Amino acid sequence: MTTRRAARQSASGAVTIKDIAERLDISPSTVGRALADDRRISASMKQRVLKAAAEMGYVANHAARMMRGASSNLVGLMVPDIRNSFYATIAHALSKCLEPEGFRLTLSETDDNGLTELQHIRALTSAKTAGIIIVPSAQPHPDSINLLNETPHIQLLRWRATLSQQWFGIDDGQALYQAATHLLELGHRRIAYIGSSAQLPTGRSRVEGFQAALAGVDGAQGIEALGAPESKSFARNAIYRLLALRSPPTAVVTGSVQHTLGILDALASDRIRVPEELSVVGFGDEPAFRWWGSGLTTVTLPVSELATACGLWFVHQVIRQRSTNPVSYSSLCQPTLVVRGSTSPLERSGDVLR
Amino acid sequence: MTTRRAARQSASGAVTIKDIAERLDISPSTVGRALADDRRISASMKQRVLKAAAEMGYVANHAARMMRGASSNLVGLMVPDIRNSFYATIAHALSKCLEPEGFRLTLSETDDNGLTELQHIRALTSAKTAGIIIVPSAQPHPDSINLLNETPHIQLLRWRATLSQQWFGIDDGQALYQAATHLLELGHRRIAYIGSSAQLPTGRSRVEGFQAALAGVDGAQGIEALGAPESKSFARNAIYRLLALRSPPTAVVTGSVQHTLGILDALASDRIRVPEELSVVGFGDEPAFRWWGSGLTTVTLPVSELATACGLWFVHQVIRQRSTNPVSYSSLCQPTLVVRGSTSPLERSGDVLR
């Protein structure tokens, strides 16, 4: 039993379809077709081949298949920085839902830099990647766009109109609308927003959501500080600047995880009393937010669910829609506000506007 | 100029060595050899070939090379869970130092499960991965060990003697020795250790470090609670159990990031006063530790540096040591204790043992 197999294997390392063909005394193409579940092979023959393949420990040679034009089983995940727990969560969820389908994940960090992004895309496409799941950078290179449009891809979180219509994202506007509304309901009127610049589509929706909330309330005054999305130091500086104003804001909302972390750092090291001196609403749901001070009120995003949905859709698209024109599909998931100890009603009379 | 090239490319999509050969009117094998920098090709010919290749936009077909036995440019990174910031940091650092060398990173999450681990290793080896950088699971499958030993690989953090001697890790014993010593110097004598079970090599060294520190001090009493390494809930339960003891510990040290997070959760939600009621030393250096309460005293590990060193070594090993027997090399990096607000001298007389 084992001897025969051992003999086969020792021949050149691995079992090939030719080996199976010899053993079954049929032609290699029949074996190949049976393995590919070709419709013109009889069921009984398929059985025999599959059985033999299993017994002999056959593993397809992916390199050979790729040379014949097949794409690899690699899915490229392109994110700005994997250390951002946001993206780590995405990587985890995607990996978990692509594996059962036989796909593997390769990691590309773009640093939010168009050139780095382009290089990775080049590498991925030349390696015949099955597809790309990408959080596009702020300024994608034209070449990146061309290359992506020749490859199955899905956009995650951020959305560029020049790429495919396949997008899985979060209702960013809603997130900030909720955050700001919460503060307004607590009586705050001078509210700051520290978030990412409006160049990024997500950045823009967030500012707009913030503004929309304030627009609905008389006497509400928004103070915006916009900067690089992944920069903690920007947020730190911004909060210092805001608090040094002649009439500083009584509350602040943030528009990215990194900004939130930066602000928490600054507030903690400066011993600013939250929420007495300043109410704070964070962005995202880092575990640590629960125990920052007396708990950080924050907008949580169903990132894991989003990524899973995206992964499932990817499989669906790549597996089934191979030839047909990709359907457009995009999904927008909703954030939730979690109220904890970092926000409180505005009570100091001097700050109430009327 | 461009027309000729366009004609070539339109033939079948990409430029091949055959195309270059035709254009230069030489044989394909000469081109192949020139590209491979074969010593028996004249310098002038190499020049011509390289120039033509560049002009025509030749890109090597990796699939074809792989079929001829070459390994891919993929490096498999196997970690328990990428959401653990520890491993995310490692992924980032590795990715950054492997990219310039032309390697790409694929992500495999083992869940600390021997079977999952095996499946990933199978996939990686059958895909002719250039090498594997692995944080071995608690119970590697025998097959995993066999497969790994046929592939260039490096162990990270955890170390298994049955695998290669290539290891990059942290002096775990030292980490807990320092943590415990710090508490002893503050006068604590009843000190608890919550950490991972001694099955994992890292787990064992940590317990031993803890014990070694206590052994040096008269009257010091250690209370150990060991459990699954990545389980926050284990740590939470453990701390409750310890605090419910008739004579509870006055200080606690932890032996994993997840355990630390679990304990911080528990302490925060139970409003246990730190360091007045309990001194706490954490493990790892999550950014959030800085602002947990009045700052968490913790043992920080140079994870990023460790990963970079590992990546550089990997390149060195794979690129240069291809044929020769891999040299054994292992590196142990040192942790540092960062003292913040969560530890204080023991003052309550009733708790001093003599």
Place this chain on the structure above:
DNA sequence: CTGAAAGCGCTAACAA
């Protein structure tokens, strides 16, 4: 120093 030819393992025309 260079060329011709033979495959690697698989798939896809073409036959039967």
Place this chain on the structure above:
DNA sequence: TTGTTAGCGCTTTCAG
């Protein structure tokens, strides 16, 4: 329903 044949792009003998 199955077999035959001819490559994919590259490396690697073996001959010049």
